[in-house]
Amino acid sequence: MSGKVIEGRxxxxxxxEVVVFLIGMRINALWAVHRWLPVLAAMPRMLRELRRDPAAGLRGxxxxxxxxxxxxxxxxxxxREKLLxxxxxxxxEHRPAWTEFNRRARDGRGRVGIWHETFAVPAGAYESIYVAMPPSGLGRAYGTVPVGRRGERAADRLAYKG
Incomplete structure (x- = not known):
């Protein structure tokens, strides 16, 4: 996380709606580099592709x-439509990487694992606050506004439906 600190709240x-997608991998056998290195290398390629195409829908x-x-x-x-x-x-990049992972997983006997979780969070069901922080998380992805526009308390911001 880098950037200029934003003063105030x-x-x-x-x-x-906000869509939050968590994705990751776990190396289960360090010595099986040929199994996990292609999985590890796939994510940066996908993220570069998505950064080059803002219309794809990745915000941050x-x-x-x-x-x-x-x-x-x-x-x-x-x-969620753009993610899917x-x-x-x-x-x-994603589809061939997923196909290749599945091929390798059949032969890999669990040497590398992957996981993902998707959260489609409706308006009024999320809130955030950043105090003396550079833009981060949801605020970096969507930009920030003064807290007073959404409510001074977390409960007020959670009820905000914009």
Whole structure:
């Protein structure tokens, strides 16, 4: 997380539904580099592709730590439709990577694992606050506004339906 610190109290400027997608991998057998390295290398290719195409719908990312064996990314998407469209598009990086992972997984006997979770969060069911922070998380993905526009208390921001 880098960037200029925003003075005061701000909140994410997201409107409507927010889609949060968490994805990661775990290396179960360190010595099986040929099994996990292609999986590890696939994510940066997908993220580069998505950064080059803002219309695809990825709004922002945040790396997840997980120790020496686990890696992950929090992704913020414009909509569930755009997330699912990207995942299914045969001409994009994800579909061939998923096909290759499945092929390798059949022969790999669990040497590398993957996981993902998708949250489609309706308006009025999320809130954020950032105090003396550079843009991060949802605020980095959607921009920020002064807290007063959404409510001074977390309960007020959670009820905001914009």
């Amino acid at each position: 701000v909140t994410a400027a997201a409107e409507g 990312i945040r790396p997840l730590g997980g120790g020496l064996r686990a890696f992950g990314v929090v992704q913020y998407w414009e909509s 469209a990207y995942a299914a598009d045969r001409d994009k």
